[in-house]
Amino acid sequence: MTAAKIRPALEGYLTERDGKPHLLGSRCTACGTYYFPRLDSFCRNPACDSTDFEEVPLSRSGRLWSYTNAAYQPPAPYIPVKDPYEPFAIAAVELEREGMIVLGQCAEGIAVEDLRVGTPMELIVEPLFSDDEGDAIIWKWKPQAAGADA
Amino acid sequence: MSNAIHILGAGMHPWGKWGEHFTRYGVHAARAALAEAEVAWRDVGFISGAATMRCGYPGYVAGATFAQALGWQGAQVNTSYAACASGAQALAAARAKIAAGECEVALVIGADTTPKGFLKPQAGERPDDPDWVRFRIGITNPTYFALYARRRMALYGDTSEDFAAVKVKNAAHGAKNTNARYRKTFTAEDVAQSPVVADPLRLMDVCATSDGGAALVVCSADYARAKGKQHTPRIAGISTATPTFASATVEMPDLATDSTAAASPHSFRATLPLAAFEQAGIGPEDVDVAEVYDLSTALELDWMEDLGLCARGEAAQWLRRGDTRIGGKLPVNPSGGLACFGEAVPAQAIAQVCELHWQLSERAGERQVEGARVGITANQGLFGHGSCVIVER
Numbered sequence: 449m450t451a452a453k454i455r456p457a458l459e460g461y462l463t464e465r466d467g468k469p470h471l472l473g474s475r476c477t478a479c480g481t482y483y484f485p486r487l488d489s490f491c492r493n494p495a496c497d498s499t500d501f502e503e504v505p506l507s508r509s510g511r512l513w514s515y516t517n518a519a520y521q522p523p524a525p526y527i528p529v530k531d532p533y534e535p536f537a538i539a540a541v542e543l544e545r546e547g548m549i550v551l552g553q554c555a556e557g558i559a560v561e562d563l564r565v566g567t568p569m570e571l572i573v574e575p576l577f578s579d580d581e582g583d584a585i586i587w588k589w590k591p592q593a594a595g596a597d598a
Numbered sequence: 599m600s601n602a603i604h605i606l607g608a609g610m611h612p613w614g615k616w617g618e619h620f621t622r623y624g625v626h627a628a629r630a631a632l633a634e635a636e637v638a639w640r641d642v643g644f645i646s647g648a649a650t651m652r653c654g655y656p657g658y659v660a661g662a663t664f665a666q667a668l669g670w671q672g673a674q675v676n677t678s679y680a681a682c683a684s685g686a687q688a689l690a691a692a693r694a695k696i697a698a699g700e701c702e703v704a705l706v707i708g709a710d711t712t713p714k715g716f717l718k719p720q721a722g723e724r725p726d727d728p729d730w731v732r733f734r735i736g737i738t739n740p741t742y743f744a745l746y747a748r749r750r751m752a753l754y755g756d757t758s759e760d761f762a763a764v765k766v767k768n769a770a771h772g773a774k775n776t777n778a779r780y781r782k783t784f785t786a787e788d789v790a791q792s793p794v795v796a797d798p799l800r801l802m803d804v805c806a807t808s809d810g811g812a813a814l815v816v817c818s819a820d821y822a823r824a825k826g827k828q829h830t831p832r833i834a835g836i837s838t839a840t841p842t843f844a845s846a847t848v849e850m851p852d853l854a855t856d857s858t859a860a861a862s863p864h865s866f867r868a869t870l871p872l873a874a875f876e877q878a879g880i881g882p883e884d885v886d887v888a889e890v891y892d893l894s895t896a897l898e899l900d901w902m903e904d905l906g907l908c909a910r911g912e913a914a915q916w917l918r919r920g921d922t923r924i925g926g927k928l929p930v931n932p933s934g935g936l937a938c939f940g941e942a943v944p945a946q947a948i949a950q951v952c953e954l955h956w957q958l959s960e961r962a963g964e965r966q967v968e969g970a971r972v973g974i975t976a977n978q979g980l981f982g983h984g985s986c987v988i989v990e991r
Contacts, residue, residue: 457734458725475859481844482857485728493861494843513848514752516744516796522736523718538737538796540745540848547858549848551737551745560797565752576735586735 453582470505527577539589555590604822607635608952613779613810623811624709635815643701648684648708648944682979685947708944709811729851744796747896754911762789764895772934774964808940812948835874835988841866867904882906889950950975
């Protein structure tokens with residue numbers, strides 16, 4: 449049996465620092481505004497006309513701004529992963545340094561009952577779906593383990 | 599104010615899932631509006647259409663499509679696209695034409711034929727399109743409504759029962775509206791027994807998509823006076839403002855908000871009405887009736903606060919006291935709202951103004967809000983589009 453190959457479900461959304469996954473964003477070198485997904489064309493701050501950006505890994509922890517779930521199977525291009533369908537939770541997490549709220553699925557096994565607005569959350573990587581080519585991975589949010597290093 | 603235009607007539611094709619060509623709904627609504635206005639089709643100098651993106655080329659040039667269907671008579675034509683705010687943008691175009699002296703009477707029309715089932719993105723692998731990306735991750739439209747609803751619960755103590763009460767109220771209003779698609783009354787138990795779509799929202803908390811058409815006949819103050827109709831309702835303010843960076847609410851179809859690292863946070867919904875109030879020279883305390891975009895039950899409560907109709911966090915208290923039902927101190931969605939109509943995108947913002955016209959000219963029948971003199975609409979769509987219209991008599 450060969451090890452399953454791993455690939456990103458979306459190109460250019462994830463990076464790694466010191467063995468830990470981060471969302472890959474960008475930052476305007478003139479005004480400091482962050483972007484996710486990455487932006488490298490024109491800064492959207494109306495007070496800034498910069499076209500220079502640097503790639504930056506975003507904070508991998510933040511506070512839960514709000515949450516919900518997908519109780520029904522979303523339409524394509526969502527790729528079903530279980531038959532019958534099982535709902536998954538969705539989190540909106542507020543990143544303090546970036547001043548930004550980022551959405552994402554919650555980690556496998558996390559249900560809305562496990563979540564509370566304000567809970568510290570951290571970013572992990574898990575398969576979004578799997579196919580003949582292996583696992584297509586994506587970022588997901590999960591409640592931070594007590595005492596975990598952000 | 600000097601740019602105010604009068605509403606001479608309003609018309610609708612009933613909302614439903616009729617499966618007919620969208621032109622049929624638009625012409626039906628236009629003829630009803632012209633009849634109520636007592637204006638001959640040949641006297642209309644400008645046809646301002648709201649585009650539908652779902653109905654092929656005729657939908658992209660909706661203004662011309664309606665003009666041809668009603669019979670070419672040489673009028674000027676325009677088509678507006680602003681997602682869910684397209685109808686209000688078309689109304690703003692009509693006001694500008696009239697204010698510029700380029701026409702006396704304009705016909706504003708929007709109509710749509712919607713596919714069955716949930717709205718979904720175009721097919722194919724399109725990872726550069728944020729709409730495609732969020733659906734790939736499983737983030738649908740109700741996801742956003744649910745995030746806002748849960749946030750209300752955490753911040754203000756709103757409950758699922760409050761959200762259900764919005765549906766119960768709007769269903770009671772819509773039951774008296776022959777243009778509404780859903781005319782059945784519901785109880786809180788009915789809502790609670792409908793399946794969860796996106797926790798905490800249930801199927802009956804979230805609006806459907808519909809076919810429908812709405813039209814308005816609007817004119818200059820001089821024309822209204824010449825016809826002896828100077829006491830008809832006036833459009834006193836229209837805002838179609840865009841957001842201000844940094845927009846701090848996560849909006850469809852985005853995966854993230856703007857960053858507030860270098861700019862202060864702004865709320866798009868809360869800034870939308872400001873220009874309309876300024877134009878009308880009034881404030882939220884002057885409003886007697888509101889038609890707001892209840893894509894979800896909880897969103898109606900957000901809108902009440904964003905319009906300044908009540909203090910932040912207090913909308914559910916108004917609802918619980920019965921202040922927002924017909925007969926209360928500030929009825930919200932007397933038409934039944936999207937809860938009873940379902941969304942017919944290019945027609946919906948026009949339909950909101952139709953309802954205010956009927957309320958302010960005391961033609962609302964069983965839904966009449968007694969003594970209403972000032973009404974407001976609010977609406978938001980994708981990609982930084984939104985609208986707020988103030989109607990006075």
